[in-house]
Amino acid sequence: MPNLSRSVRTNDETAAASAPGGFMDNGNTRKAFRFSPSLFIVAFLVLLALVLASTSFIIVDQTEEAVILRFGKYLNTVGPGLHYKMPLGIDKSFNVPTKTVLTEQFGFRTLKGGVNNQYQNNLTQESTMLTGDLNIVDVEWIIQYRITDARSWLFNVHETVRNSTIRDVSQSVINSLVGDRAILDVIGPERQAIENNSITMMNEKLKEFGIGVHVINVQLQNIVPPAGVQSAFEDVNKAIQDMNRLINEGKEAYNSQIPKASGEAEKAVQEAQGYAAERVNRAQGDVARFNSVYNEYRKAPEVTRKRLYLETVESLFAEEKGTNLVDKNLENFLPLKNLGTGGN
Amino acid sequence: MKKNSITLLVIAAAVVAAVLIFNPFYIIEEGNQVVVTRFGEIIDSSAKAGLHLKMPFVDVVTTYPTKVMSLEGDSQRIPTRENQFIIVDTTSRWKITDPVKFYESVTSIESAYSRLSDVIDSAVRTVITSSSLNDVVRNSNLINELQHSENFALGADAQEVQLSQITGEKVIYENITKGRSELSKNMADIASQKVPEFGIELLDIVLRQIKYSDELTESVYNRMIKERNQIAQTFRSTGEGKKAEWMGKLENERRTILSEAYNKAEVIKGEADALASRIYAESYSKDPEFYGFWKSIESYKKTLPNFDKVLSTDMEFFRYLYSANGR
Numbered sequence: 001m002p003n004l005s006r007s008v009r010t011n012d013e014t015a016a017a018s019a020p021g022g023f024m025d026n027g028n029t030r031k032a033f034r035f036s037p038s039l040f041i042v043a044f045l046v047l048l049a050l051v052l053a054s055t056s057f058i059i060v061d062q063t064e065e066a067v068i069l070r071f072g073k074y075l076n077t078v079g080p081g082l083h084y085k086m087p088l089g090i091d092k093s094f095n096v097p098t099k100t101v102l103t104e105q106f107g108f109r110t111l112k113g114g115v116n117n118q119y120q121n122n123l124t125q126e127s128t129m130l131t132g133d134l135n136i137v138d139v140e141w142i143i144q145y146r147i148t149d150a151r152s153w154l155f156n157v158h159e160t161v162r163n164s165t166i167r168d169v170s171q172s173v174i175n176s177l178v179g180d181r182a183i184l185d186v187i188g189p190e191r192q193a194i195e196n197n198s199i200t201m202m203n204e205k206l207k208e209f210g211i212g213v214h215v216i217n218v219q220l221q222n223i224v225p226p227a228g229v230q231s232a233f234e235d236v237n238k239a240i241q242d243m244n245r246l247i248n249e250g251k252e253a254y255n256s257q258i259p260k261a262s263g264e265a266e267k268a269v270q271e272a273q274g275y276a277a278e279r280v281n282r283a284q285g286d287v288a289r290f291n292s293v294y295n296e297y298r299k300a301p302e303v304t305r306k307r308l309y310l311e312t313v314e315s316l317f318a319e320e321k322g323t324n325l326v327d328k329n330l331e332n333f334l335p336l337k338n339l340g341t342g343g344n
Numbered sequence: 345m346k347k348n349s350i351t352l353l354v355i356a357a358a359v360v361a362a363v364l365i366f367n368p369f370y371i372i373e374e375g376n377q378v379v380v381t382r383f384g385e386i387i388d389s390s391a392k393a394g395l396h397l398k399m400p401f402v403d404v405v406t407t408y409p410t411k412v413m414s415l416e417g418d419s420q421r422i423p424t425r426e427n428q429f430i431i432v433d434t435t436s437r438w439k440i441t442d443p444v445k446f447y448e449s450v451t452s453i454e455s456a457y458s459r460l461s462d463v464i465d466s467a468v469r470t471v472i473t474s475s476s477l478n479d480v481v482r483n484s485n486l487i488n489e490l491q492h493s494e495n496f497a498l499g500a501d502a503q504e505v506q507l508s509q510i511t512g513e514k515v516i517y518e519n520i521t522k523g524r525s526e527l528s529k530n531m532a533d534i535a536s537q538k539v540p541e542f543g544i545e546l547l548d549i550v551l552r553q554i555k556y557s558d559e560l561t562e563s564v565y566n567r568m569i570k571e572r573n574q575i576a577q578t579f580r581s582t583g584e585g586k587k588a589e590w591m592g593k594l595e596n597e598r599r600t601i602l603s604e605a606y607n608k609a610e611v612i613k614g615e616a617d618a619l620a621s622r623i624y625a626e627s628y629s630k631d632p633e634f635y636g637f638w639k640s641i642e643s644y645k646k647t648l649p650n651f652d653k654v655l656s657t658d659m660e661f662f663r664y665l666y667s668a669n670g671r
Contacts, residue, residue, distance in 0.1 A: 037349065037350050037353075038349070041349060041353060069373060069374060069393070070394075071394050071395035072371040072372050072373035072374060072376075072393045072394055072395070073372075073393040073394035073395075074374050074393065092373075125553070126553075128553070128555055129553070129554075130481045130554050130555070130556070131481075132481065132482045132486075132487040132517065133487065133515070133517065134477065134478075134481065134564070135564065135567075135568055136555075136556065136561065136564055136565070151374075154374070154375065155374040155375035155410075155411065156375070156411055156412060157411050157412040158375075158409050158411040158412060158414070159411075161412070161413060161414035161437075164414055164416075164435075165412070165414055165437065168414070168435040168550060169550070171552045171553060172435075172550040172551060172552050175551065175552065175553055175554065176483045176525065176551075177483075179481045179482050179483060179524060179554070180482050180483045180484055180487060181486065181490060182487055182490065183568075185487075185490050190490065208547070208548075209412050209437060209547065210412075211412075225568065226565070228561075228565040228569075229565050229568045229569050232568065232569040232572035232573060232576075235572060235573065235576045236572050236575050236576045236579065238576070239575070239576035239577070239578075239579035239580050239583075240579050242579065242580050242583055243579040243580060243582050243586070244583065245583065246580075246583030246586060246587040247583055247586040247587060247590070249587055249590075250586055250587035250588070250589065250590025250591055250594075253590065253591060253594055254590045254591075254593060254594040254597075257594050257598055258594060258597050258598060258601070261597070261598040261601045261602055262601055264601075264602060265601045265602055265604065265605030267605075268602075268605040268606060268608075268609045269605050269608045269609050269612070271609065272608065272609030272610070272611075272612040272613050273612055275612070275613050275616060276612045276613055276615065276616030276619075277616070279613075279616040279617060279620045280616050280619050280620050280623070282620070283619070283620035283621075283623040283624055284623055287623050287624060287626075287627040287628075290627055290628065290635070290638065291627055293638060294630065294631060294634060294638075297634060298631075305634075305637060308637075308638070308641055309637075309641060309660070309661075310661065312641040312642075312644060312645060313644075313661045315645065316645060316648050316649065317661075319649070323653045323654075323655060324653070324654040324655065325654075325655050325656075325657060325662075326654055326655065326656050326657065327656075327657050328656050328657045328658040
C-alpha cells in the first residue's frame with residue numbers, strides 16, 4: 001500500500017509541475033492553487049453569459065415571421081433576420097412560415113416527390129361523395145394556402161387540430177358543392193365553378209375560426225365515377241367509337257357503290273350511243289347500196305332482176321354439198337332424211 | 345472587497361432559491377386560460393396572458409386552452425326520412441368559454457370529448473332521421489338551374505348526330521327546403537343547448553362526408569351502370585341507324601343512277617331506230633316491189649346456208665335443167 005501511495009504522489013507532483021495553471025481538484029494541487037471566490041464568480045458569470053447569449057437571439061428565415069411572447073403575453077411579431085429577445089424564458093418565440101405556400105391533398109397523397117412523382121390514389125374515405133342527383137363520384141383535389149396572420153395561427157386554434165381544421169373545412173365545402181350538382185356537371189362543365197366557389201366558402205369558414213390562414217387556390221384533380229361503374233362509363237366512349245365505326249361503314253359502302261353505279265350508267269349510255277350510231281350508219285350504208293343497185297336496175301329491170309336472182313342462187317349453191325335435189329315429176333317420193341342428225 | 349462579493353453572491357443565490365422553491369409566479373400564455381384553486385376551492389380564473397402571482401404551495405393552477413378545439417364524430421349509419429341508410433361523417437369545433445364551469449363539470453379535456461361526442465352524435469341522428477336524403481346531400485336548388493349537358497367527344501364523323509336525342513330531356517329534381525348547411529346549423533343549435541353547462545361553446549357541426557351504406561351503394565352502382573348502358577346503347581343504335589341511312593341512300597342513288605342511264609340509253613336507241621327506219625323507208629318506198637325482191641335475195645344469202653335442204657327442180661333456177669328452152 002505505501003508503495004502504491006508513493007507512486008501516486010509522484011505522479012501528482014509531475015502533473016502539477018507540468019501544468020501549473022490547470023485545475024486539479026486534488027489534495028495536492030490545493031496547496032499550489034488556493035480556491036479563489038473571484039475565479040468562481042468569473043466562471044459563473046461566463047456560464048451565465050453563455051446561457052443568456054444562447055437564449056437571447058433568434059434567427060428568422062426569409063420565409064418566416066416570428067411571434068414573441070413576454071411572460072406568455074403577445075409582445076410583437078418580427079420579420080426575417082437576427083433578433084434580440086429577453087433570455088431565460090422570459091421571452092418565448094415561435095417561428096411561423098408565413099411566406100410559404102402550403103398544400104393539402106385530398107383523395108391522394110404524393111408518396112415520393114421528384115422528377116417522377118409517386119402517388120397513392122383511391123383514398124376513398126376522402127374522395128367518395130354524393131352528387132345532387134344522388135350518384136356517387138370520386139373527387140381528388142388539392143388546396144394551397146398561406147398563413148396570413150401568425151398570431152391568430154398560433155393562438156386561436158389548438159395546435160393539434162390546426163391541420164385537421166383546414167382539412168375538415170375543405171372537405172365539407174367540396175362535399176357540399178359536389179352535393180349541389182349533378183354528376184355529369186361535376187365531371188364536366190362545373191369544375192371551374194366548384195373551384196372558384198370553394199375558395200370563397202373555405203375562406204369564409206376559416207375566418208369564422210380565426211385560424212389566420214387564407215386559401216389561395218383550390219384545384220380539382222381527378223373527378224371520376226367510382227371504380228365499380230367506371231367500365232360502364234368507359235363503355236359509353238366505346239359506344240361512341242362504335243357509332244362512328246358504323247357511320248363510316250355506311251359511308252364506305254356508299255362510296256364503294258355509287259361511283260361504280262355512276263360508271264355503269266355512263267357505260268350504258270355510251271353503249272346506247274354506239275348502238276344508235278351503228279344503227280344509223282348501217283341504215284345509211286344499206287340504203288346507199290340499195291340506191292346504187294336500184295339505179296342500175298331501173299335502166300334494165302328485167303335482165304338485172306334475173307341476173308341478181310341467178311347470181312344469188314349460184315353463190316348459195318356453189319359452196320353447198322349434200323343438198324338433195326328432187327325431180328319435180330317424181331310422184332309420191334319422200335326423200336329419206338336422217339332426221340336424227342341434228343338431234344342427240 | 346472579496347467579502348463583499350461573496351455576500352452579494354450568497355444573497356443572489358438565496359433569492360433565486362427562494363423564487364424557485366416558493367414560486368409565487370405563474371404564466372398564462374396566449375391561447376390559454378387558467379383556473380386557480382386554493383385547497384380545492386376555485387378562487388380565480390383568468391384568460392389574460394402574462395405573468396401572474398399566486399400563493400405559493402396552497403394555490404393550484406389548472407390551465408385550459410382558449411383555442412378552438414375539434415372533435416371527430418363517429419361515422420354513423422343513420423336512416424334518412426325515407427329510410428335510406430347513409431353513413432354520416434361529422435366533425436365539429438368547440439372551445440372552452442367558461443373555465444370555471446368546465447372545471448366543475450368536466451375537469452379534463454379527455455372527458456369533455458366523450459361528453460361532447462354523445463351530445464353531437466345524438467343531434468346528428470335527430471336531424472338526419474327527420475330529413476330527406478335530398479336535403480342532406482344538397483345545399484340549394486342550384487341543380488335545377490344547371491344544364492346537365494354532358495360533353496361527348498363524338499369526333500368529326502358524327503357531326504350529323506343530334507346530341508339532344510342522346511342526352512334526353514332535362515330532369516327536374518325535387519326542390520329542397522333546407523339543405524345541408526341549414527341542417528348543419530340545426531344540428532349545432534340542438535347540440536349547443538346542451539353544452540353551456542359544461543362551460544363549452546360549440547362553434548359548428550360540419551357534415552364532412554356523406555356516403556351510402558354498402559347495400560345502397562351496390563344498388564346505386566347498378567342504377568348508374570344502367571343509366572350509362574342506356575346512353576351507350578343510344579350511341580350504338582344511332583350508329584346503326586346512320587349506317588342504315590347511308591345504305592338506303594346508297595340503294596336509292598344506285599337505282600336512280602342506273603335507271604336514269606337505262607332511260608337515256610333506250611331513248612337514244614329508240615331515236616336511232618326511228619332515224620334508221622326513216623332512212624330505210626325513204627329509200628325503199630321508191631320501189632317496194634324491187635325492195636322485196638332485193639331484200640329477199642340478200643336475205644337468202646345469209647340464211648339459206650343454215651338450212652338442211654331438199655330442193656325441187658321446180659325452182660326457177662332449174663328452169664333450163666331439163667330443156668334448153670326452159671321447161
